[in-house]
Amino acid sequence: MSNDSYQTPLSSRYASKEMSEIFSLRNRFTTWRKLWLNLAIAEKQVGLDMITDEAIEQMKKHLVITDEEIEEAKKEEAIVRHDVMAHVHVFGNTCPAAAGIIHLGATSCYVTDNADLIFLRDAYDVLIPKLVNLINRLAKFALENKDLPVLGWTHFQPAQLTTVGKRATLWIQELLWDLRNMQRARDDIGLRGVKGTTGTQASFLSLFHGDHDKVELLDETVVNLLGFDTVYPCTGQTYSRKIDIDVLSPLASFGASCHKLATDIRLLANLKEIEEPFEKSQIGSSAMAYKRNPMRCERVCSLARHLGGLLNDAIQTASVQWFERTLDDSAIRRISLPSAFLTADILLSTLNNIASGLVVYPKVIERRIKSELPFMATENVIMAMVEKGGSRQDCHEEIRVLSHQASAVVKQEGGDNDLIERIKNTEYFKPIWEDLDNLLDPSTFVGRAPQQTEKFVNVTVAKALEQYKDQINDETVALSV
Structure with missing residues (x-):
């Protein structure tokens, strides 16, 4: 195709060679020829003596359409305005012994x-x-x-860690x-x-002189020859x-x-x-x-x-x-x-x-967690204080006040989240000062995420991919463009 002609980027720029070839004109017309060949083979097997071995051999020999034949079919289609009949004509010229039986009984x-x-x-x-x-x-x-x-997000707002x-x-x-x-x-x-x-198979019923069993056998034979169940x-x-x-x-x-x-x-x-x-x-x-x-x-x-x-x-x-x-x-x-x-x-x-x-x-990732984790850790702080004998309601109020102050620093002053420093400098929280580092360990906030991931991959994914194990490779995939 000329560089001056439009080409779809799907095939010319991005798609793989194997996928592009499936939908190529050459594969399309070659597949038509395979279908005509298998129809002829099936018709001969089921009982049409008019189809000769020579006809079938010529069709087998010329299954892959050539560039010249594609151009010839284009010219023929411009005359007859029918793509399939144009290719029937060209295939018949290439396989003269089969010219009379190509597409026999078919639409x-x-x-x-x-x-x-x-x-x-x-x-x-x-x-x-x-x-x-x-x-x-x-x-x-x-x-x-x-x-x-890592910080989780819901509504693209900070949420619990995952x-x-x-x-x-x-x-x-x-x-x-x-x-x-x-x-x-x-x-x-x-x-x-x-x-x-x-869809009535009337033409094939006529070919086999009203024998319904042969028509059904023909249908099954063609499908089996083409590798379908x-x-x-x-x-x-x-x-x-x-x-x-x-x-x-x-x-x-x-x-x-x-x-x-x-x-x-x-x-x-x-x-x-x-x-x-x-x-x-x-x-x-x-x-x-x-x-x-x-x-x-x-x-x-x-x-x-x-x-x-x-x-x-x-x-x-x-x-x-x-x-x-x-x-x-x-x-x-x-x-x-x-x-x-x-x-x-x-x-x-x-x-x-x-x-x-x-x-x-x-x-x-760690820096972002540190900026948000203090707010998420407030419930842990409250529970730790209760365990030390504090009142949940009193602790909640202390945390609420300090959280609003820290939030103002972040949102209004552009500073870092200093809630933990405020807790460390507030005498009320002295009973848990030594516990704060453990209370803020990110790994304690991820729930069962590691265990869920390991089980999912080793059980669910492994089971799903078992039948495809021969198709797996670990090579890095490059992009051409």
Whole structure:
């Protein structure tokens, strides 16, 4: 393609080679040829003697379409205004012994719909291992940081402490649900099979002279030759477009997980507690040389929004199909189905890169804890005073007054939180002065976060990833752009 022509950034800039190839024109037209070949093989096996061994051998020899044949088919389509028939013609010219039996008894959707279903399953086979590796990388990150206390946030306001590892489990748990959903969707994909122009198999019944058993056997044989276990029992001219909803729903849901995860990291980067990888020669801003923009996470958020929106294409398309079919599904599916998988692929590559090199800044985390912990420790202080014989009500009032004074220093004067120093200088609290350091130990404020993280990773995550253990690798994932 000329550099002067528009190319979608999904394939030209971001997506992996393997995902781009699945939805490439060469793979599409080559898959059509495989479908025609397997139809001919099945028809011959079931009893159509008109299909010769020579015809099948020629088709096998020319399965992969050439650049010249693609150009020839473009010219033919400009004449006949029908892409499938243009390729039937070109394939017949290439395989003259098969020219008369290519596409025998079939409608266009035999190749277009069955090919799409093959692409959707193949595309999931690219995504799922990448998601497995993302979960595995984040699980290791969670274990490495399971004991590191960090300020928790609710409403983006300081809350009780958690740990860096426990926070990561929140990301991982959603991704595990995405893995479950993707695997279900992948395994549920079947083929349309050979159903004829309106789904009645009338043309095939005619070919086999009214033998219903042979028609059913033909359907089963084609599906088995193509490596599928499931054939949809009822179709119109197309497979139900509701299948596309089932296929894209897990991707849209995954997009939401990606956006949440990346947004958390963007907020943490602003707090300078955790950053995505930042390469030595990377430029954060053309004007502000000091900047370290979280551009990978920003890309994730941007593309995640796009991915979520594509589900609506499938929902709207499925809802307006008339009777056995209408063609207003064609153009939009050519865009939305590849776009969804290309986008999900980019998200996974980017997130795997991020997870390969997340940077944690414990000193920054510790400083922020120290600025907020005195307020959170007031209940511990009160309980310690009660144990020394003090009155809870009296202690509460003393703490309330000192807390307001310390808060004024922070908010009005821009100073540090000096509540603990005020407690140390207030005679009322003398019975617990020696206990204050222990009362302010951050590790005593994280509850069961370390234990929860360890059990979650070693039990829940390990069990979920067991069936994928051969697909896990620990190599750092690089970004091309």
